[in-house]
Amino acid sequence: MADVVSRLAEFAVQPRANFPQAMEQASIAGLLDTLAVTIAGSADADFRLLAQSIDVSPVSCRSALYSGPDTALLLGFASHVLDYDDVSMLCVCHPSAPIISALLAFCTSALATQPITGTSFLNAYCVGTEVMVRTGQALGFRHYQLGFHPTSTLGALGAAAAVCAALALSPRQCAAALGIAASMSGGLKKNFGSPVKPLHVGLAAASGLRAAQMALAGLGASPGPFEEGGFIHAFSGGTTDRWPEQLALGKPFAIMEPGFEAKRYPCCYLLHKTIEAVLEIQSDAGLQAPTWRRAEVRLPAGSLEALIHPYPTTGLAGKFSAPYVVAAGLLDGSIGLSSFKDSAVLRSDVQDRLHDVTVLEVGTAGDAGDDIGCAPVDVEVFWPGGGSSARRITASPGSSQDPMTRIQQREKWIDCLRAGRPGLSRAEADRQFGLGLGFVAMADVRPWLRELLPVDQQQSQPQKEAFP
Amino acid sequence: MADVVSRLAEFAVQPRANFPQAMEQASIAGLLDTLAVTIAGSADADFRLLAQSIDVSPVSCRSALYSGPDTALLLGFASHVLDYDDVSMLCVCHPSAPIISALLAFCTSALATQPITGTSFLNAYCVGTEVMVRTGQALGFRHYQLGFHPTSTLGALGAAAAVCAALALSPRQCAAALGIAASMSGGLKKNFGSPVKPLHVGLAAASGLRAAQMALAGLGASPGPFEEGGFIHAFSGGTTDRWPEQLALGKPFAIMEPGFEAKRYPCCYLLHKTIEAVLEIQSDAGLQAPTWRRAEVRLPAGSLEALIHPYPTTGLAGKFSAPYVVAAGLLDGSIGLSSFKDSAVLRSDVQDRLHDVTVLEVGTAGDAGDDIGCAPVDVEVFWPGGGSSARRITASPGSSQDPMTRIQQREKWIDCLRAGRPGLSRAEADRQFGLGLGFVAMADVRPWLRELLPVDQQQSQPQKEAFP
Incomplete structure (x- = not known):
């Protein structure tokens, strides 16, 4: 050998x-x-x-x-x-x-x-x-x-x-x-x-x-x-x-x-499933989306060690913020490079909604980064009329379980x-x-x-x- | 603080x-x-x-x-x-x-x-x-x-x-x-x-x-x-x-x-005391030096892990050879950059004498490099007439115990x-x-x-x- x-x-x-x-x-x-x-x-x-x-x-x-x-x-x-x-x-x-x-x-x-x-x-x-x-x-x-x-x-x-x-x-x-x-x-x-x-x-x-x-x-x-x-x-x-x-x-x-x-998405990999869920909900809700009342995000335990900016005021901090991507995703219907400009994060119709997002960790933290990578993320958005829309995302967008399409690339x-x-x-x-x-x-x-x-x-x- | x-x-x-x-x-x-x-x-x-x-x-x-x-x-x-x-x-x-x-x-x-x-x-x-x-x-x-x-x-x-x-x-x-x-x-x-x-x-x-x-x-x-x-x-x-x-x-x-x-000397630091001893012996012996019969070097335990070339045939190997510095030191009366050219090592009047140098380790190896640094080195050269000259060197030449003089610098x-x-x-x-x-x-x-x-x-x- x-x-x-x-x-x-x-x-x-x-x-x-x-x-x-x-x-x-x-x-x-x-x-x-x-x-x-x-x-x-x-x-x-x-x-x-x-x-x-x-x-x-x-x-x-x-x-x-x-x-x-x-x-x-x-x-x-x-x-x-x-x-x-x-x-x-x-x-x-x-x-x-x-x-x-x-x-x-x-x-x-x-x-x-x-x-x-x-x-x-x-x-x-x-x-x-x-x-x-x-x-x-x-x-x-x-x-x-x-x-x-x-x-x-x-x-x-x-x-x-x-x-x-x-x-x-x-x-x-x-x-x-x-x-x-x-x-x-x-x-x-x-x-x-x-x-x-x-x-x-x-x-x-x-x-x-x-x-x-x-x-x-x-x-x-x-x-x-x-x-x-x-x-x-x-x-x-x-x-x-x-x-x-x-x-x-x-x-x-x-x-x-x-x-x-x-x-x-140009942000922390641990936000990818959350964004995917939010954009699917936004797409289904159409014109109703901007009227959301409140939202809940359930992340695997350990996620918040990286997502350390619940109330960001800069683009860089926004890359590590679950409330921000929920509010921006529901307002804009997309998340891209422009979402993480300082000016985008500072918009009042986004800043005013950050406290309406509840972020919770569920389950027990594993030993390796891959444990978080494999666990599902749940997002639920509550509408003014009383109903809600929910999505569970298990495969991270961009992974081999959910690869990027040619159009997305x-x-x-x-x-x-x-x-x-x-x-x-x-x-x-x-x-x-x-x-x-x-x-x-x-x-x-x-x-x-x-x-x-x-x-x-x-x-x-x-x-x-x-x-x- | x-x-x-x-x-x-x-x-x-x-x-x-x-x-x-x-x-x-x-x-x-x-x-x-x-x-x-x-x-x-x-x-x-x-x-x-x-x-x-x-x-x-x-x-x-x-x-x-x-x-x-x-x-x-x-x-x-x-x-x-x-x-x-x-x-x-x-x-x-x-x-x-x-x-x-x-x-x-x-x-x-x-x-x-x-x-x-x-x-x-x-x-x-x-x-x-x-x-x-x-x-x-x-x-x-x-x-x-x-x-x-x-x-x-x-x-x-x-x-x-x-x-x-x-x-x-x-x-x-x-x-x-x-x-x-x-x-x-x-x-x-x-x-x-x-x-x-x-x-x-x-x-x-x-x-x-x-x-x-x-x-x-x-x-x-x-x-x-x-x-x-x-x-x-x-x-x-x-x-x-x-x-x-x-x-x-x-x-x-x-x-x-x-x-x-x-x-x-432009060679392994662990040879410095040996060289010092040899050059002192050579200096005292004068014209008698090149006629030496055999020599013994006693090094602290662990030294031979670095001095791995008893019979060198290149200048680089000579830098890690106790027999070489003894033979060259007794012949030349000095050790410098030219001592570690290939041609210097290959000289027949040096190569013929390498087997006349016995190198021994004494004592027990310590845990750190500094233990070897502080231990003494003994060199004894035996003359044709039957007598011998010996030196013990404790302070490494160039250390603060035996600093280089301005002339040596x-x-x-x-x-x-x-x-x-x-x-x-x-x-x-x-x-x-x-x-x-x-x-x-x-x-x-x-x-x-x-x-x-x-x-x-x-x-x-x-x-x-x-x-x-």
Whole structure:
């Protein structure tokens, strides 16, 4: 039995002639979802602060451009700043954001000297998320409990594997990149609720890309980075030192089984079932909806640890407020990016109704995030005439039990692109969506990506400074 | 009692009018020692691979130059690649390398818009190493046992504090930088013995500098990064969650009490007492020395876990070989950088004698690295005529019990500078040492540093790319 890093590396860079069509579809959906939220996220004020903090060198001859890792840093930040990117509960992480960010930065960098086909990009994406999620499963839940942010710690490994696959490095080079990335992993859950949370995704993407670059240049790491006192030992707090033998790679890929959970709404994942119930009730009630008298929401125990803003006065706080999404959903009939602008939350016809929503926890809290994920949510809205409408939602919208339809994917795409680029017409956003659906057939994905992305890079080969 | 990050930040950026003269001397010695090994390290082959892996943007208008964080990455790597930089056994780390590397990169970057006095540089250096070492003490030895490399994990925090001090940021900004750096910390001991070990120092220095840049731009972190499930919890494997109340900052500074341990010889620290003993014996024996018959070395138990190459055939292996340093020391009468070239190790009059050295462990292995550090080493050399010479060395050369003399510091400096810059004359290296001794009185340290350092940076203000 080969050591863990050799198995991961062999898996990551093996050529794949047959790319199953179902995986093609899942990965295109994941790519477009991540691209959309990344473009939307690039309009965020903190994104601009981050860009300002990067010292771009050198100067004065033409507009300054970002290096590959800095592009990965920026795109990674943008991909997660809205907390609107997909989720995998297998190891409580956001799988697509760091991997796609690293691949996008790679594809638009000087490192990509050859055309990159849609198939090779999607293969690298599936490989990267697989290495990320399976390593998270090997670490176990203790990793999360200790305070590490799996999207960050594991993202660096997945991003390294993805870029190695896209570069078609040798297994030996890929093993070196994974060993280097293992020493770049970090990121603390303690920074949730601050701009450092999306920064984690940027750091992971940049680290993965950089580790692959270093391995390509010939830098080597120690053998066995995932065994005997290595990555798994350190990041599980010494709980385990080994990769579980039964944990296979790509049989099936995590993106296929159980699949990633896309976010239908740009807010806390624990609000998704509530919103779904409210919008169904609103849709049935029609003109009656705005006249609601009061509402009750029943959430699984533990939910309110995240939903900490019953009476929000900012858009960010609204993302963690059950009363807000009930009141806004019944008034507007939809929940989207514009629902979480400060001005939307501050509307008097919403603020006046927040106290009319009762939120209760039911049942007993489980040990893992997935327990909350599987439990049902009940919403009941009471009408002025005396009747009421009730809905129970068990499957989270966007999960494989209730996947997003093509129409919903398209609406999210258009909503996001127009948020990221205020001047963009709906028709143009729609046209880009159509192009994206044809991604797998692109002979070279770089021109389309360069057109879409909010960060420019150098387009020609860099020169190196001589050292004394 | 303020929270930990506030205390660290207040400490880091507080103005210090009085800089005690003894600390001035200790910090100049540490600075010159680190500068010397950094310049020597820049001649390393892996340093060039690392430089090649960095994509420098943009291109074609003039020679490409490195950004601030990339400069920190390169200088950090160079500072540690020879394993010749100083040590603090308080938390088993190399304190000066990451801090000085970050400060050097800062000083020579576009971020340093104002003159930087020698005093402010040295203050920042002392602040950075203090934050680093004390946080390591707060983590406890479990951190090292789990497999983390403290120089790397803690170096990012120390480097952030140092750059914040040099930039004279506010306590609030410094707290943000420390919170950001806490999420950038990583690095695994498993990568010892590979180029990823010095890379850790580069990553830590780059992360610290970047965290300070981000905080300066206005990015914020969560409150309390070092408490309640934060950095200390995660990196101690859940052993502790709090900063020990008795652990003060700067009372005294760690650089003063117990002080850092400079390396006299460019090899494993556990060989230092052996080398000292051999060179004393050689010096006394004079012309008789090369005729030695056999030798015995008695090391404290546990030493041979590191000294794993009894019969080395490369320079790198020679750094971990007791028989080699005995044979080479008796033949050459000195141990320096040239002793660890492949050609030096392969000399037949050394190779033929390796089996004439007996190495024994005595006593019982302790729990911590410091136990080995405090135990004596015995060397006995037997002469052809029948007599023998013996030495027992208890204080490690370079430690505060046997500090390097000014003459030894100067010899190490000259040796290092000439290794890093083969064309440099001894007289010019010596002249630079004299300038370095006057560092504290420099009104602006940047011109001298730019002349010395092996990495160029942009010298004017960067422009930023516009975002859509």
